[in-house]
Amino acid sequence: MKDTYIHDSLSGRKVLFEPIRDGKLSLYCCGPTVYSDPHIGNFRPVVVFDQLVRYFKAIGYETTYVSNYTDVDDKIINRAKELGISEAELSEGVIAEFARLVKEVGSQIPDITPRPTLMMGEIIDYVKRLVEKGYAYEADGDVYFRVRKVREYGALSGNTIEHLESGARIEPTSKKEDPLDFALWKKTEEGIKWDSPWGKGRPGWHTECCVMIDSIFRSQGGFIDIHGGGFDLKFPHHENERAQSFAQNGNGLAHYWMHNGFIDIRNEKMSKSLGNVVLMKDVVKKYGGKAFRLMVLSTHYRSPLSYSEEKMEEAKAKLDSLLSTAKKAEIAISLSDGEMPSADPSTSALLDRLSDDLDTPNALSLLYEEQKKVNQAIRLASRDLGGLVESYRKFASSLALLSLKGSTFALSSDDKNLFMSYNEAKQAKDYARSDALRAELMARGLL
Numbered sequence: 001m002k003d004t005y006i007h008d009s010l011s012g013r014k015v016l017f018e019p020i021r022d023g024k025l026s027l028y029c030c031g032p033t034v035y036s037d038p039h040i041g042n043f044r045p046v047v048v049f050d051q052l053v054r055y056f057k058a059i060g061y062e063t064t065y066v067s068n069y070t071d072v073d074d075k076i077i078n079r080a081k082e083l084g085i086s087e088a089e090l091s092e093g094v095i096a097e098f099a100r101l102v103k104e105v106g107s108q109i110p111d112i113t114p115r116p117t118l119m120m121g122e123i124i125d126y127v128k129r130l131v132e133k134g135y136a137y138e139a140d141g142d143v144y145f146r147v148r149k150v151r152e153y154g155a156l157s158g159n160t161i162e163h164l165e166s167g168a169r170i171e172p173t174s175k176k177e178d179p180l181d182f183a184l185w186k187k188t189e190e191g192i193k194w195d196s197p198w199g200k201g202r203p204g205w206h207t208e209c210c211v212m213i214d215s216i217f218r219s220q221g222g223f224i225d226i227h228g229g230g231f232d233l234k235f236p237h238h239e240n241e242r243a244q245s246f247a248q249n250g251n252g253l254a255h256y257w258m259h260n261g262f263i264d265i266r267n268e269k270m271s272k273s274l275g276n277v278v279l280m281k282d283v284v285k286k287y288g289g290k291a292f293r294l295m296v297l298s299t300h301y302r303s304p305l306s307y308s309e310e311k312m313e314e315a316k317a318k319l320d321s322l323l324s325t326a327k328k329a330e331i332a333i334s335l336s337d338g339e340m341p342s343a344d345p346s347t348s349a350l351l352d353r354l355s356d357d358l359d360t361p362n363a364l365s366l367l368y369e370e371q372k373k374v375n376q377a378i379r380l381a382s383r384d385l386g387g388l389v390e391s392y393r394k395f396a397s398s399l400a401l402l403s404l405k406g407s408t409f410a411l412s413s414d415d416k417n418l419f420m421s422y423n424e425a426k427q428a429k430d431y432a433r434s435d436a437l438r439a440e441l442m443a444r445g446l447l
């Protein structure tokens with residue numbers, strides 16, 4: 001199998017990927033909290049980690065891709081109250097919309113999309129075990145995790161215990177033993193709650209992801225190959241996930257940690273208070289989901305991505321041009337009556353570029369080079385066009401930008417005749433006739 005290098009946030013280096021189990025990849029990516037319409041920031045990891053999984057599949061791995069929906073959260077409770085509906089009703093609606101948009105951007109729905117509300121028994125058990133092991137304690141209906149008991153704390157984010165101690169102060173009202181401790185279970189008066197050994201309450205976010213990994217990947221000791229998510233989740237979320245896994249299973253939850261950079265709006269942080277939140281449904285409606293995908297892939301996943309309408313216009317123009325090349329090639333092949341044989345080209349060159357820490361900008365430049373070759377072959381009516389366009393389509397479909405086969409562009413015999421007449425008129429320099437035929441071809445969407 002092809003050697004793959006990834007940037008591991010834990011070691012802070014680009015490393016050779018070595019799977020826990022030969023030929024298998026287990027990947028978990030933190031999904032959205034489902035309380036309102038998804039914004040573009042939610043969709044960078046949706047594109048990036050989908051692309052990573054596609055890559056691993058393409059080089060022969062059997063992949064298990066898990067991404068959760070966080071459907072227990074204060075934000076969900078508050079929003080449901082505002083709308084006068086149940087939390088379940090609210091999150092169901094947001095999840096359906098999210099899944100629709102995932103498909104729009106050309107990403108696959110992950111193999112498993114767990115939700116905390118459907119795993120409450122396992123979550124309570126997990127917290128119970130941490131209490132029994134002495135890593136967690138109950139305080140007036142809440143349960144907290146003893147951060148100081150985990151030696152490895154801070155290794156992922158650099159926020160070590162010594163580092164955190166300097167700024168830590170215990171609030172007079174806090175029920176914690178130590179200001180560094182974080183909540184695994186919260187006593188709740190309002191909103192949805194579950195019965196537990198500590199009274200009615202609900203779980204903390206950091207525990208939810210841990211339990212899903214622990215439960216889905218039990219056969220490998222709750223330890224996975226890659227844990228992914230946005231850069232902003234590194235601390236405290238991922239650090240706290242790791243701490244619980246050390247306490248529970250004696251491992252750091254994942255062999256490698258990969259984080260994607262932020263999306264900002266013209267170099268300004270996207271936030272509700274600034275009123276600059278861009279909703280994914282609006283972007284999809286205006287430019288199409290694949291144009292968004294192309295925009296995301298045009299920047300390396302670890303770099304910050306500054307969103308702007310100009311950037312989307314540019315991505316849309318590029319995507320249109322990719323489509324148009326495919327269409328023109330299909331037409332030329334269709335007109336050539338078998339004179340342009342197809343081939344079965346390899347995607348190896350493209351995968352080579354992706355094998356270097358998912359270098360999608362570099363993979364895209366290879367696709368654009370292929371596009372140039374195809375355009376040239378169309379101009380020259382070259383016999384090589386059949387093979388070139390296969391390779392081009394394969395590259396574009398590896399990035400989920402074009403489908404593998406362009407059957408929609410197959411010409412009817414009527415279309416073919418029209419093209420033939422058009423070409424004859426052009427050769428004969430009969431401009432009036434060629435213009436009229438050209439208009440007809442354009443009206444049929446063939447030019």
Ligand SMILES: [Zn+2]
Binds near residue numbers: 029031209237
């Ligand atoms: Zn998470």
